[in-house]
Amino acid sequence: MLKHKGAFAVFALVLSFTFAAWAINVQVSRRDMKLATQQLIEKQSIDNPAAAGTNQVLNGSAGATSAAAATVSTFAAQPDVPRNLVMTPGGTTTDVEACNVVISGTNIFGQAITETFAFSANASTATTGTKAFNTVTSVAFPADCESGGFAATWSIGYGEKLGLKRCMDAAGHLAWSTVGGSYESTRATMAVDADEVEKNTADFNGTMNGSNDFEIFFLQNFRCMP
Numbered sequence: 001m002l003k004h005k006g007a008f009a010v011f012a013l014v015l016s017f018t019f020a021a022w023a024i025n026v027q028v029s030r031r032d033m034k035l036a037t038q039q040l041i042e043k044q045s046i047d048n049p050a051a052a053g054t055n056q057v058l059n060g061s062a063g064a065t066s067a068a069a070a071t072v073s074t075f076a077a078q079p080d081v082p083r084n085l086v087m088t089p090g091g092t093t094t095d096v097e098a099c100n101v102v103i104s105g106t107n108i109f110g111q112a113i114t115e116t117f118a119f120s121a122n123a124s125t126a127t128t129g130t131k132a133f134n135t136v137t138s139v140a141f142p143a144d145c146e147s148g149g150f151a152a153t154w155s156i157g158y159g160e161k162l163g164l165k166r167c168m169d170a171a172g173h174l175a176w177s178t179v180g181g182s183y184e185s186t187r188a189t190m191a192v193d194a195d196e197v198e199k200n201t202a203d204f205n206g207t208m209n210g211s212n213d214f215e216i217f218f219l220q221n222f223r224c225m226p
Contacts, residue, residue, distance in 0.1 A: 041175055042220045044217075049162060049210070050210045053158050055157050057085065058156035061154045063139075067143060084131060085158070086159045087103070095150055096122055100142065164202060167195060168192040168200055175217040200224075
């Protein structure tokens with residue numbers, strides 16, 4: 001009888017460990033996964049992006065007020081969605097000297113990024129960036145970026161290139177895009193980069209007005225994750 005009880009106890013113990021192992025193996029994974037030979041379509045929704053503009057982030061800042069380097073760190077607003085930026089000199093633009101202005105901020109994952117905006121002497125037209133900024137933290141003007149009366153002003157606004165949440169290997173890997181729930185017969189224009197998510201953007205053909213929802217369906221390369 002004792003032998004049977006001992007065998008039963010061993011059996012119960014083995015069974016207990018088996019169930020415990022099963023419980024461990026059925027944990028839910030929420031990571032993006034695929035077989036090596038598969039291609040999966042990624043969907044991204046971008047809710048109501050505002051119309052592009054010239055001064056939503058920075059509105060007529062004095063920038064550098066002497067020949068010394070200067071940094072701006074106070075802004076009117078942050079980008080409504082991850083998107084590219086547009087920087088425009090104003091005021092007395094004859095005071096602008098040839099220089100590279102560096103905008104710092106974060107990408108869609110909250111990682112630090114920078115982009116350089118180049119201006120020629122006496123520049124009066126906008127320079128359009130290519131990286132999608134989720135936030136802007138500073139704008140750095142180098143020494144000798146202005147001269148004369150230092151009366152140039154600087155504005156930063158939203159561009160029309162909306163940032164993707166994943167990286168793509170080729171612009172042709174766009175499947176389709178929609179605006180306001182309607183299929184775009186002329187698909188979005190893509191800029192892609194294999195391993196820097198902020199360089200992956202979509203320029204839709206539909207109107208950005210703060211009330212249209214945008215969706216994009218594309219093949220990601222599984223190299224850019226948060």
